[in-house]
Amino acid sequence: MTTDVSPAPVERATRTSPPKGQLAWPALVALVAAGGTAYIVxxxxxxSGGTFVCPLFATTGLYCPGCGGTRAVYDLAHGNVAGALAMNPLFTLAVPLLGVLWVRWVMRLRGFVLRxxxxxxxxxxxxxxxxLAFLVLRNVGPFASLLSP
Structure with missing residues (x-):
């Protein structure tokens, strides 16, 4: 006798459609992200002069945790994952997580009950x-040349 040990399916809540305007925030976030990506692409x-310069880097010469993020977006949009990792590994690794969180946000608003x-x-x-460690390591120490954009 075999038993099915597959995970429980995602259950649909009783609400069939979200209240009016409830999906406006995720739509706005997606629109801003798409517009920003389109600009960067x-x-x-x-x-040099392609886009803006980080204000912290321009004034102090220090790389912030976001420095290289614009170049990472450009590289990701062109399918160059290795190039994106070289520009800003922290941001590049966060992109899939941010995508999953956005999808979960929309699913919850649509009435899905998720774990x-x-x-x-x-x-x-x-x-x-x-x-903070990323900020320090990309500016000082033996990893500075490896983590700087």
Missing amino acids: THNPHV EWPFPTWAGIALPAVI
Whole structure:
């Protein structure tokens, strides 16, 4: 006798359609992301003067955790994952997670009941610590040349 051990299917809530305007925020986020990506794709940030310069880098010469993100978006949009990782590995690795979170947001608003993702307390400390460590390591120490854009 065999038993089916497949995960439980996603259940649909009783609500058939979201209240009016509830999907406006995810739509706005998607529109802004698509518009920003379209701008970056048409203005090569690898060329001097192609796009804007990070204000922190322009004033201090230090790379912030977001430095290289524009070039990473350009590289990802052109299918160059290795180039994007070289520009800003933290941002590049966060892109798929941000996509999954956006899809879950829309599914919840559409009435799907999804399993909760537990957010452990330590993660609230670890995330800022990783960003701060990335900031320091890309500006000083032996990893500076490896992590700088």
